[in-house]
Amino acid sequence: MNQFFFGTFPYIALAIGIVGSIARYERDPFTWKTSSSQLLRRKQLVMGSILFHVGVLVIFAGHFVGLLTPIWVFDALGISHGAKQTLAVVAGGIAGIMALVGGGMLFHRRWTDPRIRKTSSFADIAILAMLLAQLVLGLLTIIASLGHLDGHEMVKFMAWAQGIFTLDGVAASHIADVALIFKLHIVLGLTIILVFPFTRLVHMLSVPVRYFTRPGYQIVRSRRQVPLPERGAALATAQAKPAPASDAAAQPAE
Numbered sequence: 001m002n003q004f005f006f007g008t009f010p011y012i013a014l015a016i017g018i019v020g021s022i023a024r025y026e027r028d029p030f031t032w033k034t035s036s037s038q039l040l041r042r043k044q045l046v047m048g049s050i051l052f053h054v055g056v057l058v059i060f061a062g063h064f065v066g067l068l069t070p071i072w073v074f075d076a077l078g079i080s081h082g083a084k085q086t087l088a089v090v091a092g093g094i095a096g097i098m099a100l101v102g103g104g105m106l107f108h109r110r111w112t113d114p115r116i117r118k119t120s121s122f123a124d125i126a127i128l129a130m131l132l133a134q135l136v137l138g139l140l141t142i143i144a145s146l147g148h149l150d151g152h153e154m155v156k157f158m159a160w161a162q163g164i165f166t167l168d169g170v171a172a173s174h175i176a177d178v179a180l181i182f183k184l185h186i187v188l189g190l191t192i193i194l195v196f197p198f199t200r201l202v203h204m205l206s207v208p209v210r211y212f213t214r215p216g217y218q219i220v221r222s223r224r225q226v227p228l229p230e231r232g233a234a235l236a237t238a239q240a241k242p243a244p245a246s247d248a249a250a251q252p253a254e
């Protein structure tokens with residue numbers, strides 16, 4: 001059981017997460033978006049979104065650096081295991097609460113606004129619920145972590161995470177005896193990686209910071225049945241033979 005969840009499942013989740021994201025980008029590039037609902041209701045979005053995104057980004061950076069940096073790097077920098085554990089608890093705790101409050105506002109808005117609810121897919125609501133559940137589990141791990149502030153449990157998580165990426169066959173054994181709350185948190189985290197390509201979370205990979213400065217614009221779909229001739233070809237034809245006035249009037253507007 002331990003071997004499956006922490007030795008095999010990580011590879012299943014990573015494989016589906018990575019291959020699925022590439023396949024979606026290749027097959028359905030136009031579904032690769034944040035699906036922002038700002039147009040429908042701005043209220044609650046700005047504050048909720050800022051709190052959620054800042055919190056989650058701090059957590060991601062913390063998890064990435066904290067779990068995947070070899071322990072000897074911290075030792076070489078003179079950062080004790082206890083100091084690293086305390087930083088994870090304090091910084092992760094503050095960021096986790098910010099993300100939970102912001103995520104709660106986003107969920108409330110999505111669930112209670114009839115227009116946003118109607119335009120939300122099952123995946124939109126499910127992924128937000130999963131992230132909120134993951135934040136609650138993550139914050140609950142802090143209670144367990146407070147019992148070992150010397151950092152010796154944290155070293156086990158680092159050995160496990162790094163073991164997964166170095167194809168260490170016994171990686172799962174490093175966390176065989178950790179508290180259940182950590183295991184639940186890790187399994188849900190891996191599940192989020194697995195479903196990632198099927199949700200709007202893919203927008204993370206495009207780092208859509210241009211949204212902050214984008215000018216307003218509107219996409220208009222033409223009802224034209226026949227595609228327009230290519231621009232170059234149309235120009236050449238027009239120059240060779242100017243269209244009669246009646247024809248020009250019959251052309252639909254661009």
Ligand code: HEM
Pocket residue numbers: 056059062063085088089091092093095096097131134135138139141142145153154157182185186189190192193
């Ligand atoms: C596969 C993905 C994930 C893994 C393996 C993972 C692992 C862990 C571990 C081992 C801890 C305990 C750190 C310690 O105290 O030493 C932790 C804490 C935490 N995690 Fe995760 N996690 C994952 C995904 C997530 C996600 C997606 C979120 C948020 C949406 C999250 C939020 C938190 C929070 C708030 C804490 C408590 C604060 C902290 O210690 O940083 N985790 N996680």
